[in-house]
Amino acid sequence: MSEAGQETSTRETAQPKNGVDRFFQITERGSTFGTEIRGGLVTFVTMAYIVILNPIILTSGVDVEGNTLAFPAVSAVTALTAGVMTILFGIVSKLPFGFAAGLGINAFLAFSVVGQVTWPEAMAIVVINGVLIVLLAATGLRRMIFDAVPVELKLAITVGIGLFIAFIGFVNSGFVTSTGQGSPPVGLGSGGSVVTIPTLIFVLTLVITGILVAAKVKGGLLIGLVSGTIISVIVEAIAHLGPRVGADGEVANPGGWGLTVPELGSAPFSLPDLSLVGAVSFDLGRVGVVTVVMLVFTLLFTNFFDAMGTMTGLSREAGLADEKGNFPRLKSALVVEGVGAIAGGLTSSSSNTVFIESGAGIGEGARTGFANLITGGMFLLAMFFTPLTQIVPTEVAAAALVIVGALMMAQIKNIDLTDFRVLLPVFLTVAVMPMTYSIANGIGAGFVAWVLVHAFSGRARQIHWLLWIVAAGFVVFFARGPLEALIAS
Numbered sequence: 001m002s003e004a005g006q007e008t009s010t011r012e013t014a015q016p017k018n019g020v021d022r023f024f025q026i027t028e029r030g031s032t033f034g035t036e037i038r039g040g041l042v043t044f045v046t047m048a049y050i051v052i053l054n055p056i057i058l059t060s061g062v063d064v065e066g067n068t069l070a071f072p073a074v075s076a077v078t079a080l081t082a083g084v085m086t087i088l089f090g091i092v093s094k095l096p097f098g099f100a101a102g103l104g105i106n107a108f109l110a111f112s113v114v115g116q117v118t119w120p121e122a123m124a125i126v127v128i129n130g131v132l133i134v135l136l137a138a139t140g141l142r143r144m145i146f147d148a149v150p151v152e153l154k155l156a157i158t159v160g161i162g163l164f165i166a167f168i169g170f171v172n173s174g175f176v177t178s179t180g181q182g183s184p185p186v187g188l189g190s191g192g193s194v195v196t197i198p199t200l201i202f203v204l205t206l207v208i209t210g211i212l213v214a215a216k217v218k219g220g221l222l223i224g225l226v227s228g229t230i231i232s233v234i235v236e237a238i239a240h241l242g243p244r245v246g247a248d249g250e251v252a253n254p255g256g257w258g259l260t261v262p263e264l265g266s267a268p269f270s271l272p273d274l275s276l277v278g279a280v281s282f283d284l285g286r287v288g289v290v291t292v293v294m295l296v297f298t299l300l301f302t303n304f305f306d307a308m309g310t311m312t313g314l315s316r317e318a319g320l321a322d323e324k325g326n327f328p329r330l331k332s333a334l335v336v337e338g339v340g341a342i343a344g345g346l347t348s349s350s351s352n353t354v355f356i357e358s359g360a361g362i363g364e365g366a367r368t369g370f371a372n373l374i375t376g377g378m379f380l381l382a383m384f385f386t387p388l389t390q391i392v393p394t395e396v397a398a399a400a401l402v403i404v405g406a407l408m409m410a411q412i413k414n415i416d417l418t419d420f421r422v423l424l425p426v427f428l429t430v431a432v433m434p435m436t437y438s439i440a441n442g443i444g445a446g447f448v449a450w451v452l453v454h455a456f457s458g459r460a461r462q463i464h465w466l467l468w469i470v471a472a473g474f475v476v477f478f479a480r481g482p483l484e485a486l487i488a489s
Contacts, residue, residue, distance in 0.1 A: 020370070024094055029320075029367040036096075039366025040374025042218055043098045047082070047357045047375070049222045049400060051382050054078045054101040056397040058350060060172070061110030063118045064286070069276065069348065071260070075386040076272035077347040083379030085340045085352045090372025093333040097314055098358045098375045099340050103404060104161035105302055106350040107168065112438050113295055120281035123345045125292070127280060129299045130341030130351065137334035142304065148464040152422050153446055155411045156429040157302070160442045162408025167434040169401030172258060172394050173202035196255045197241060198395040201232055205399035213403060218364075221400055228396035232262035258394030265387050272383040276348035294477040299351070301443060301470075307337045307353045314354065318362045421457060425450035444474035 016022035017033075026036060055074035062068055078101055085099035113122045136142040170176040174196055179187045189195055194203065209224025217223065235241070236257070244256035284292050311333060320328060340352035361371055412430075417423045429446030436442070451471040454463050 024090075024368040024370040026368050026370055031365060031367040033370070035365035036368055036370040037374050039096060039361035039364040040371035041361075041378070042364040043096070043358050043361030043366065043371065044375045044378040045218060045222060047098050047100055047355050048378075048382065049225055050082065050100040050103075050355075051075055051079050051379075051386075052225060052392050053103075053397055053400055053404075054106055054350065056392070056394065057103075057106045057168075057401075058110050058348075060168075061114045061119075063114040063122070064116055065118050067119060069119055070273070072386050073273040073276045074349065076274055076383050077276050077349040079379050079382040079386070080272065080274065080277075081340075081343050081347045081349045081352050083376045083383070085336075085343055085376075086372045086379060087376035088339070089333070089336050089354075090369030090376065092336050092369075093329045094369040095311075095315070095320070095328070095333060096318065096358060096361055096366035096368060096371040097311060097333075097354045098361070098372065099352050100355050100379075101344060101350040102303065102307075102353040102355075103165060104158075104408075105299065105353070107161070107165055108299060108302060109350055111168070113299070116287050116291060116295070117284065118281065119348065120279050121284055121286070123280045123348050124282045124284065125295055125299060126345030126351050127282075127342050128296050128345075129303060130338050130343075130345060132296070132300055133303060133338030133341055134335055135338075136304075137331060137338050140331070142334055143330075145304070145466060148466040149470075150422075150450065150467075152415050152426055153429065153450060155415050156426040156446055157443055159409050159412045159415075159426075160430040160433040160446075161302075162405040162411075163430055164405070164433040164437075164442070165408070166402045166405025169398040169405065172401070173398035174199040174258070174395065175202060175398075190254070197235060197239065198232075198244075198255075198257050198393060201228060201235065201393070202395040202399050204228065204231065205396050206402055209399055209403050213407075221403060224403070225392065225396060225400055228399060229262060229392045232257075232393045232396055233264060233391060236262045260391065260393050262391045262393045262396075264391060268388050269384045270387050272386060278346060279348050280346060290476060294473070297473060298443060298477075303341055303351050303353060307334075310354045310356050311337070314356070314358055314362060318367055320367070421450075421453050421459065424453055441478075444477055447471045448474050448478075 016027050021027050021033070024036075026033065052075070055069075055071045055078060058074050059069050059071050082098075082100035089095070089097060089099055109122050109126070113125060117125070133142070136145070167176070175189060175194065176186050177189060179185060189199060194200060205224055205228030208227050209221060212220030212224055241261075242253055242256045243261050244253050244258055287295075337353060344350050344352040358366075361375070415422070415426055417426065425446045428449050429442050431442075432438075432445040433442030447467065448471045451463055451467055454460065
């Protein structure tokens with residue numbers, strides 16, 4: 001008998017060791033408790049950076065009333081929600097996919113949504129988005145819509161968000177700055193040179209993290225963040241650079257640190273600040289109906305396709321998907337993913353979704369939801385160490401944003417750009433996001449261009465009827481200002 005045949009025979013005849021083994025199908029899937037524990041720990045190590053990165057992104061957003069979120073509180077609820085949702089997903093779906101605040105979604109909230117509403121209102125939009133995802137998943141419509149959108153646009157959205165996140169990192173680090181002129185609008189550092197120590201540390205952290213990721217070191221992103229932070233703490237202790245912005249909100253010290261100064265506090269741990277739990281307001285009267293609908297739609301769309309693509313890829317990596325990309329307990333997994341959005345809104349941690357970094361744990365051998373109990377438990381423990389996250393300077397976190405952006409942009413290799421009908425919509429999706437500082441604008445430009453270019457070049461019959469509806473919705477989105485004025489009058 002071949003080795004493959006022996007392995008199959010072993011899986012078929014092996015008996016579960018206990019009730020937990022039977023519930024999670026550990027032996028049935030050819031795994032062991034030790035392997036699942038190890039895989040769960042590896043997944044946590046590769047995802048742990050989100051406890052630092054998510055609050056850095058969300059606290060960068062200033063809402064319509066000039067309010068920001070508190071860093072310690074966002075860090076605590078990020079860990080709380082990630083822990084609870086990871087454990088819930090593991091129990092319900094029995095799959096080894098970790099959950100946390102989704103990158104791209106949090107950026108959309110911080111840099112697009114809260115410019116029009118308050119943070120509690122923005123989180124209400126996240127909750128609404130989650131409820132819709134649950135309904136779509138439960139009825140089977142989510143799968144149908146996912147299949148209707150061309151794969152090229154799905155990939156282009158990921159690439160565009162990656163470029164947008166990287167651009168934010170370059171700006172937050174001071175590597176790219178506004179020139180204050182019409183042309184060129186932006187430039188390198190100060191006067192075309194990198195002159196400040198914090199920006200130099202950004203470059204150093206980017207190099208260190210890039211080498212670790214290139215060498216495929218497990219937890220390379222987290223190690224890079226920690227290394228850059230340690231260097232920053234040492235530099236601040238010696239040079240006393242201080243903050244860049246003074247108490248009046250004006251730049252008083254151009255050579256100083258951005259949002260946070262890397263100084264050690266009195267204690268590395270404390271009770272988590274959960275004051276943001278339940279800080280949600282459904283009073284959305286300050287913005288028009290059209291704006292609310294399009295914000296929900298864009299958030300829904302971003303959340304929708306990112307999660308579906310990630311789960312399909314991870315299930316294939318774990319050997320649990322069939323040739324069509326379907327995997328065990330698919331509908332349950334999609335429903336729980338929608339619950340992650342609801343939980344993220346209710347805790348103000350942003351929509352929680354499946355993380356592609358779960359692939360590290362799968363590579364370590366995790367095959368069941370038992371690994372999620374380990375990953376989720378570590379996230380819950382991380383809630384008590386949020387003071388450590390506050391010493392990470394913006395410049396170090398910015399390096400992580402650039403690395404994540406590069407990883408997301410790698411998806412462009414899977415797009416065939418030889419057909420201009422594909423090239424133009426993909427290009428607009430990717431380029432418009434960073435250039436207009438809006439994920440929604442990029443998605444809309446890509447969808448409208450796809451429908452128009454295909455319709456007027458003899459490919460109208462190849463356009464799914466759902467795409468016509470989506471494109472029409474984005475046309476309304478782009479014209480929402482004049483439409484709202486017309487409705488008001």
